[in-house]
Amino acid sequence: MKPFTYEKPSSPAEAAAAAARVEGARFIAGGTNLLDLMKLQIETPSHLIDLNDVGLDKIEATDQGGLRVGALVRNTDLAADWRVRRDYGVLTRALVAGASGQIRNQATTAGNLLQRTRCPYFYDTNQPCNKRSPGSGCGAIGGFSRQHAIVGVNDACIATHPSDMAVAMRVLDANVETVRSDGSTRTITIADFHRLPGDTPHIENALEAGELITAVVLPAPAGGTHVYRKVRDRASYAFALVSVAAIVQPDGTGKVALGGVAHKPWRVEAAESQTGRGAKAVASELLADARTTHDNAFKVPLVERTLASVMAEAKAQP
């Protein structure tokens, strides 16, 4: 771990301003990902801005009938909130499918969106990784790539985004609210928030330098049956091989997002018009441009089968 300086501001605006002041500064909230990466010398911030005194830890109703989830709301509290459980079941289910109880107690809503990939080449500083060390190459391509992405990939990076929560946020059409270092605010749709690797896989989201997430806003409840299915080799405490977040309406229409298949939560709105034609039709639209490796080719049939199972489950529910 590289030595760093530290401060603990008391408001979001102060925090954003502090980030602009010090080069190489990073925000820290729950620290469940950043601290681990610092210990491994993968993240080497010169300055940490601790957000735990800035507030942003409430879940409030919005005028539009939705919920504004403060950036610092812990995963456990978000999953347990009665409004979330009642109206956004897919979100609660995704949250409790992730990590462990202890980690969820510590991890925050914004931090969850910003967690970095679990690619083992990213985690080993002896190995090439365009995300950790731009221009060094991708170790996973031609290496061990069982967990890796099958859509939206290129020769620079085949890493996945590991979040479960973000997949549910994507199917819920959430919006990310931020404050920039000049004090101005903006809203970024969850669809635009995470990026595909492109030529710059180290740039993972739409945030500008020093820009701070203040809340994630859920639109008014969409109704329907909410399902989150996470497929993995062990029953708990494992990242998804594939996950499916689905909201299915009584008329059979629905919305679907996938985890474990791309550099970001994967949703193709055009595919959702196919829901009436069954899982195969939806999956083939979702994975139209899939590019697999020897190790992860199984994810293509796995997506279709998991989707079919989720649609059957949703249909079976009253």
Add this chain to the structure above:
Amino acid sequence: MKFDTPATTNPIDQLKVVGQPIDRIDGPLKTTGTARYAYDRHDVVGNQAYGFVVGAAIAKGRIRSMELAAAKAAPGVIAIVTAQNAGKLAKGSRNTAVLLGGPEIQHYHQAVALVVAETFEQARAAAYLVQIEYAQEKGAFDLDAVKDTATVGRSVAGGDVAESRVGDFDAAFAAAAVQLDATYTTAYESHSMMEPHASIAAWDGDRLTLWTSNQMIAWTVEDMAHTLGIDAQKIRVLSPYVGGGFGGKLFLRADIVLAALGARVAQRPVKVSLQRALMPNNTTHRAATIQRIRIGTDKDGRIGAIAHESWSGDLPGGRPEAASMPTRSIYAGANRMTANRLAVLDLPEASAMRAPGEAPGLAALEIAMDEMAEKLGMDPIEFRILNDTQVVPDYPQKPRSQDPQAMVEPKKALDPNPPFSQRQFAQCFRVGAARFGWSARSTKPGSIRDGRWLVGIGVAAALRDNLLTKSAARVRLDRRGVVTVETDMTDIGTGSYTIIAQTAAEMMGVPLDKVVVRLGDSSFPVSCGSGGQWGGNNSTAGVYAACVKLREAIGERAGLGSSELVFADGSVRAGARSVALADVARDRELVAEDLIEYGDLDKRYQQSTFGAHFVEVGVDAATCETRVRRMLAVCAAGRILNPKTARSQVIGAMTMGVGAALMEELFVDRRYGYFVNHDLASYEVPVHADIPHQEVIFLDETDPISSPMKAKGVAELGICGVAAAIANAIHNATGVRVRNYPITLDKLITQMPMTT
């Protein structure tokens, strides 16, 4: 005490304390955090500095240059140890690769430097400033690719020969009415014990004290002395608590050597814990295997020909994974062949892990047996019982091995087909079948459905040998009537403290709270240590021997003559005379020391433990995820010294079997030559949610051939066969036969029809 005739009635048979489900006597220390593990020994020596290990970034080649200036100048740095300043180091006799690499690099993450600093954080920060340039060389990293270059290994664990033949396998197999010829693979696996390898070293002049975490104290002293070129008498090793080993802590490892070297250079005590991310590549692992099994039977299912060949890889000078060993003794058959072949790979050092040999061997053989039963249209249990044997069908006349890595002295049988001392093989299946509800098994795979889940049950046999090795102990009686046992035996989470206390309490006729057990100290008499499920029987037999001597000394001091002495209720009695033990020792402590050593009973009889594993699984019809629903192990393993700790051992082993069957695999990057998933996030072991109801039944058994305790090892029996029982249950659930472990969903998904 020489044990060379079968045990007769002795004080252990009272079973007042031995055989009872006693709570662990060290349990409160562990649950309250007061059992201090090696890295936590802040109390033992002051001024401890911290070491951080730098691992090699390549698999094979040489260090071209090392730039240490920045690290040396970093805050808090005291010293940096490398091969250049460490002095001349020998390789421990039980190590295959050296523990401090440079300039030659033998495997990925081989230690190349130790940075010593005032704090752990300073050592770590400085370690990242070490700049190393390598000249990388090509290596062999793919077992499939080098399989055909493999030769028969020089020997396997235990010093046994690596290849055996009985009769004419080829002719008998060719003539067999029903044949199976199938190839199976098992994965590279990592021990992944909770406590990493950790040591504190302190020099006092030329005397070296080491607080460490190790299964085998005497081996550690010996190999440490050899490595550093110092007198073993000047080394003291303490390892009273071990947070899991599973074979990964049998031998000297880099943490303890680097701590000693660091302390010498820094001129103050140094502590080193291997970083978790280094462990899979820096330490040892279980080798992957390719196994070809051929079985030929007559039309009624009697085996006439059986061959089991295994291929694995290791660094030059290593040994094969002895996967075909159990096939020499588990089933009858006149014509047989086994081979354990070894290819050279430049991956990290392969070694013993969680029932080496039997665990991966039975993982393959017991699928083959299930496949044969299916071909024959026989019930898998009946097929096994039909081929039961009460003598060892293939017992190579074993030469005395010169192999320093042989863990026990090899033996030469007096009979080419020695009888088993006990073999309740069929009984394990009969009892288990009734208990588990085997008769409800559908003989049509893929026919039982429970919601999303396809449900199946499977069975497999377990076999693991009982190894005899000498073990010593010292016993003291003080004026409070307290009996203190001292032996360098270790407790690696197994319950050694407790069964040793039970043995001493039974022998001396005192309650457990009058017994103190002190373990894991090289200043104590040399025990068998912990490994190969030999610890329980041998270490307690050594304590038994010492207690026999103490009883004699007590009788003599108390003036009770040579008449029959009865030790009970804290007193010794002869006829009408009774003296409290505390009074016997009132003026002076009594001390007795002895060891158990064995005659030729283990040459006249094969001593093994047996079991049957039953498993029910559910396989998600859509996603093909497998989840275990219930498990049963039936074990025949001699006298069970403590049913509670023995059960814990077995359910732990069953859990490891679930790991091997369903998820554990170190993935090799065949370009760069290393295990890629080298942390506990990416190397998956079972979590609580994976482990359902587990039940263990111990058959009533005493084995007077094994030792005065009439006990045998039991721990590793619990893993042997589990993986195959799961594989067979998956086949029963789905109709899909997977021969490559671990059985992850990607191996099922293309073969399972999609139904919702």
